[in-house]
Amino acid sequence: MRLTFDVNGVGQQADDVWPGESLLYVLRERMGLPGTKNACEQGECGSCSVYLDGTLVCACLVAAPQAQGRAVRTVEGLATDSAGGLDHIQQAFVETGAVQCGFCTPGLIMATDDLLANTPTPSDAEIREALAGNLCRCTGYEKILDAVRLAASRRTEVTP
Amino acid sequence: MSVPTTQRPTGTETATGRLGDITLLPDGIPKVTGDFAYSSDLWMDDMLWGVTLRSPHPRARVRSIDIGAALATAGVTAVLTHEDVPGSKYYGLEIADQPVLAVDEVRYTGEPVAIVAADHPETARRAAAKIVVDYEVLDPITDSRAAMSPDSPLVHATPTQDHYPGGGNILRHVRIRRGDPTLTADVVVTGEYDVGMQDQAFLGPESGLAVPAEDGGVDLFIATQWLHVDQRQVAESLGLPEDKVRLSLAGVGGAFGAREDVSMQIHACLLALRTNKPIKMVYSREESFYGHVHRHPATMRYEHGANRDGTLVYVKCEVVLDGGAYASSSPAVVSNAASFAVGPYNCDNVLIDGYILYTNNPPCGAMRGFGAVQVCFGHESQMDKLAAALGIDPVELRIHNAMAEGSLMPTGQVVEGAAPVAELLRRVKDAPLPAAAPTDSYDLRALPGGVSNTTHGEGVRRGVGYAVGFKNVGYSEGFDDFSTARVRLEVVGGELVATVHTAAAEVGQGLITVMAQIARTELGVEQVINQPADTSIGTAGSTSASRQTYCTGGAVQAACEAVRDGILAMASARGLSVEGAALRDGKIVAADGAAVASVADLLGEEIVEETREFHHRPTEPLTRDLGAPGDIGQGAAHLQFAFAAHRVVADVDVELGLVRLVEVTTAQDVGKALNPLSVVGQIQGGTTQGIGLALMEEIQVKDGKIRNPSFTDYLIPTILDTPPMQVQVLELGDPHAPYGLRGVGEPPTISSTPAVVSALRAATGRPLTRVPVRPEHITGT
Numbered sequence: 001m002r003l004t005f006d007v008n009g010v011g012q013q014a015d016d017v018w019p020g021e022s023l024l025y026v027l028r029e030r031m032g033l034p035g036t037k038n039a040c041e042q043g044e045c046g047s048c049s050v051y052l053d054g055t056l057v058c059a060c061l062v063a064a065p066q067a068q069g070r071a072v073r074t075v076e077g078l079a080t081d082s083a084g085g086l087d088h089i090q091q092a093f094v095e096t097g098a099v100q101c102g103f104c105t106p107g108l109i110m111a112t113d114d115l116l117a118n119t120p121t122p123s124d125a126e127i128r129e130a131l132a133g134n135l136c137r138c139t140g141y142e143k144i145l146d147a148v149r150l151a152a153s154r155r156t157e158v159t160p
Numbered sequence: 161m162s163v164p165t166t167q168r169p170t171g172t173e174t175a176t177g178r179l180g181d182i183t184l185l186p187d188g189i190p191k192v193t194g195d196f197a198y199s200s201d202l203w204m205d206d207m208l209w210g211v212t213l214r215s216p217h218p219r220a221r222v223r224s225i226d227i228g229a230a231l232a233t234a235g236v237t238a239v240l241t242h243e244d245v246p247g248s249k250y251y252g253l254e255i256a257d258q259p260v261l262a263v264d265e266v267r268y269t270g271e272p273v274a275i276v277a278a279d280h281p282e283t284a285r286r287a288a289a290k291i292v293v294d295y296e297v298l299d300p301i302t303d304s305r306a307a308m309s310p311d312s313p314l315v316h317a318t319p320t321q322d323h324y325p326g327g328g329n330i331l332r333h334v335r336i337r338r339g340d341p342t343l344t345a346d347v348v349v350t351g352e353y354d355v356g357m358q359d360q361a362f363l364g365p366e367s368g369l370a371v372p373a374e375d376g377g378v379d380l381f382i383a384t385q386w387l388h389v390d391q392r393q394v395a396e397s398l399g400l401p402e403d404k405v406r407l408s409l410a411g412v413g414g415a416f417g418a419r420e421d422v423s424m425q426i427h428a429c430l431l432a433l434r435t436n437k438p439i440k441m442v443y444s445r446e447e448s449f450y451g452h453v454h455r456h457p458a459t460m461r462y463e464h465g466a467n468r469d470g471t472l473v474y475v476k477c478e479v480v481l482d483g484g485a486y487a488s489s490s491p492a493v494v495s496n497a498a499s500f501a502v503g504p505y506n507c508d509n510v511l512i513d514g515y516i517l518y519t520n521n522p523p524c525g526a527m528r529g530f531g532a533v534q535v536c537f538g539h540e541s542q543m544d545k546l547a548a549a550l551g552i553d554p555v556e557l558r559i560h561n562a563m564a565e566g567s568l569m570p571t572g573q574v575v576e577g578a579a580p581v582a583e584l585l586r587r588v589k590d591a592p593l594p595a596a597a598p599t600d601s602y603d604l605r606a607l608p609g610g611v612s613n614t615t616h617g618e619g620v621r622r623g624v625g626y627a628v629g630f631k632n633v634g635y636s637e638g639f640d641d642f643s644t645a646r647v648r649l650e651v652v653g654g655e656l657v658a659t660v661h662t663a664a665a666e667v668g669q670g671l672i673t674v675m676a677q678i679a680r681t682e683l684g685v686e687q688v689i690n691q692p693a694d695t696s697i698g699t700a701g702s703t704s705a706s707r708q709t710y711c712t713g714g715a716v717q718a719a720c721e722a723v724r725d726g727i728l729a730m731a732s733a734r735g736l737s738v739e740g741a742a743l744r745d746g747k748i749v750a751a752d753g754a755a756v757a758s759v760a761d762l763l764g765e766e767i768v769e770e771t772r773e774f775h776h777r778p779t780e781p782l783t784r785d786l787g788a789p790g791d792i793g794q795g796a797a798h799l800q801f802a803f804a805a806h807r808v809v810a811d812v813d814v815e816l817g818l819v820r821l822v823e824v825t826t827a828q829d830v831g832k833a834l835n836p837l838s839v840v841g842q843i844q845g846g847t848t849q850g851i852g853l854a855l856m857e858e859i860q861v862k863d864g865k866i867r868n869p870s871f872t873d874y875l876i877p878t879i880l881d882t883p884p885m886q887v888q889v890l891e892l893g894d895p896h897a898p899y900g901l902r903g904v905g906e907p908p909t910i911s912s913t914p915a916v917v918s919a920l921r922a923a924t925g926r927p928l929t930r931v932p933v934r935p936e937h938i939t940g941t
Binding site: 028132133 | 184185187188189191192193194195196197198200201203280282360361362363364365411412413414415416442444445603605606611667668669670837838840841844845846847848849870871872876878879880882884885
């Protein structure tokens with residue numbers, strides 16, 4: 001089948017898509033956007049989190065045809081508005097040491113973006129609840145909490 | 161609740177740090193933008209996909225394999241079996257006992273039987289399903305203690321016995337005897353303890369890209385822990401000289417021991433050479449559970465004898481580890497389990513037997529903690545039990561028996577350098593305790609069961625538990641463990657630039673950050689480039705055993721010193737006085753602090769490049785003469801010991817068996833924190849893997865089959881399961897080690913498991929002799 005959809009603000013088309021493919025496969029193998037990660041491919045780890053029409057989803061659980069005519073935003077499209085190359089969440093993850101192997105990081109950054117859009121100054125309990133669907137095997141999450149707190153504080157400074 | 165760590169970045173952090181500075185990871189930026197190329201992200205225009213057909217049986221003879229229908233599938237380019245392996249049909253880290261593709265028998269469920277290349281992964285999977293394998297199914301050998309019996313059927317018809325003494329299915333028996341274990345004691349406690357099979361559960365699946373080369377060789381881009389040990393095994397099975405099998409490190413999505421063994425490396429190269437096309441292989445999560453070794457499940461029997469004052473008189477221990485179908489690193493794991501079976505305590509009379517068995521269960525091998533994890537649950541459970549029998553505070557009992565500098569290991573090895581067991585225990589004990597749960601209100605999110613709304617506080621008891629553990633850093637028992645580094649200093653575009661090249665695997669731990677810190681510190685240069693790791697340079701050894709910063713750090717230091725000597729020699733040849741000079745801030749600085757010359761001016765167009773190996777101090781094999789009288793299993797087998805202690809505070813719903821950890825406190829001696837940011841990250845992450853083993857992580861194997869090969873059914877801690885952590889870092893310095901450092905990665909994983917269980921015992925009063933602890937163990941139902 002032919003798939004036509006919007007990825008990070010740009011119209012895209014993929015041909016010869018096998019309808020059993022996931023949105024994750026299409027992004028990674030057909031769109032050249034491997035930043036969205038493939039850790040479990042059954043919706044348990046959150047590493048493939050992307051926005052689909054503004055809603056955070058696991059791209060591995062979205063069948064490619066379900067993306068037809070819709071808008072997808074991936075980690076590669078997160079920092080397009082900022083001059084420095086990183087948005088404030090990405091910057092916070094680097095600064096706090098929240099990145100080790102980094103495989104969970106794009107998904108966690110997308111989930112954090114979604115959290116802070118809805119809850120600009122989350123409590124620790126709210127951060128834990130919001131990120132409970134994102135597995136990290138390296139960090140023990142402590143520095144991820146640091147990163148989200150830092151990103152929230154900066155976001156608050158910028159947009160009071 | 162937020163508990164700050166002691167090493168939180170303070171705003172002075174920098175991406176250009178020197179040793180000891182909080183230094184940001186240079187690969188952090190591509191990792192947050194999605195640009196970092198992991199092994200599963202690689203792609204070439206004309207590449208094909210490789211998939212693996214695996215055995216559905218734990219033990220079966222292979223009568224025949226019919227690949228006809230698979231090969232006839234549109235889009236399929238190659239289907240290979242063992243007949244297509246041109247070189248060695250067997251491989252292995254220590255013993256080549258594992259078939260590249262099953263030859264005449266399969267020995268575990270999930271063993272690779274055939275491989276397929278096709279133009280789409282789904283085409284390859286469907287073709288693989290068309291391969292007809294005629295199996296004669298046999299009764300699997302799945303009970304490790306029964307497998308020890310001389311009457312047991314054999315997993316391997318001719319098991320390896322020359323390399324390590326054993327018998328039948330015993331792959332290795334490590335026997336340690338020191339002193340007189342026939343003594344009697346005032347108080348004796350015995351216990352039997354079990355540890356389940358844990359998975360490393362790295363997030364980045366086994367994957368890579370093999371590209372055929374014009375010279376008949378192959379280039380493999382791969383996520384691994386040790387490029388050169390992969391290179392050797394791939395070359396042997398391809399029947400190619402090693403220089404025709406070139407490996408480059410692709411981005412590694414975590415390792416934790418699971419990338420020590422070869423997974424898809426040989427398969428991808430076989431398909432690439434057969435099809436003359438690049439081959440990409442990426443395991444699914446389910447396949448990953450079959451595609452790598454796991455932490456050995458253990459059954460342990462302990463007997464501790466002590467005087468009334470708590471002094472240990474003797475310790476007897478038998479530990480049986482299930483090695484599964486193939487050897488992997490099992491011989492070294494059982495040696496560690498035996499070495500550390502008593503824990504970091506003084507005891508002059510020990511009797512230890514460590515056994516590791518072949519069975520038809522999934523192969524087990526390296527995982528963070530490497531044999532020390534299992535026995536730490538045993539010896540720490542025993543110390544709690546002994547404390548209760550004596551009526552002594554469990555921390556005081558540990559401190560009373562604590563190993564210190566100069567203590568003897570069960571192997572007779574003298575513990576050199578700092579062994580701050582007592583101090584680590586005091587630190588976690590003296591750390592402030594979290595506030596008690598409020599009695600007049602509740603927040604579901606702070607209770608066991610969370611927002612499932614299973615309790616409002618009734619039936620919830622708080623427990624506090626402690627544990628301490630240790631293990632070796634580096635490869636042991638006489639292994640020549642070393643790393644190689646090349647460092648180049650030159651002027652590029654008017655700026656002084658150092659380039660560091662090693663084959664060492666960065667797996668997320670922060671090694672390349674430390675390598676750059678070393679170069680900046682030793683050479684007084686700001687700009688450091690880490691050249692990608694590959695096999696065009698000598699081996700770095702494995703990113704394992706908490707050894708990589710020690711060994712590769714030592715090699716980078718040595719190469720930097722050689723480069724510095726070269727610079728100073730150039731300066732001296734030009735008549736400059738460089739006696740006692742160092743390189744700092746781009747200048748040669750004399751002993752009195754005066755700048756002698758600019759290094760960039762001195763170098764001009766010239767390049768100074770040096771390659772050095774760093775070999776750690778030799779270690780000794782354990783004495784193995786099973787028939788000899790007197791002490792055996794003796795020898796200075798280990799390079800360095802690393803220690804950590806934990807305190808865990810847990811709230812337990814004793815009616816429903818649910819647990820919520822309130823806080824974990826870790827104290828660890830790291831010798832010298834080269835990058836405090838990464839050191840704390842390692843401690844927090846390692847601690848969390850130990851929490852997982854205590855509370856939830858177990859590969860459930862029944863009749864030789866894995867029942868839960870997914871993240872739906874194999875649970876690892878989420879951010880909700882992981883409590884706030886306090887970390888206390890000691891820097892006591894090891895005079896024998898580069899910069900005084902002590903390996904960091906593994907110790908936090910070792911003692912966190914028994915500390916969690918100790919807290920649960922304190923809350924419930926139940927013995928809890930098995931990990932992971934299940935709700936029914938807590939409720940006793």
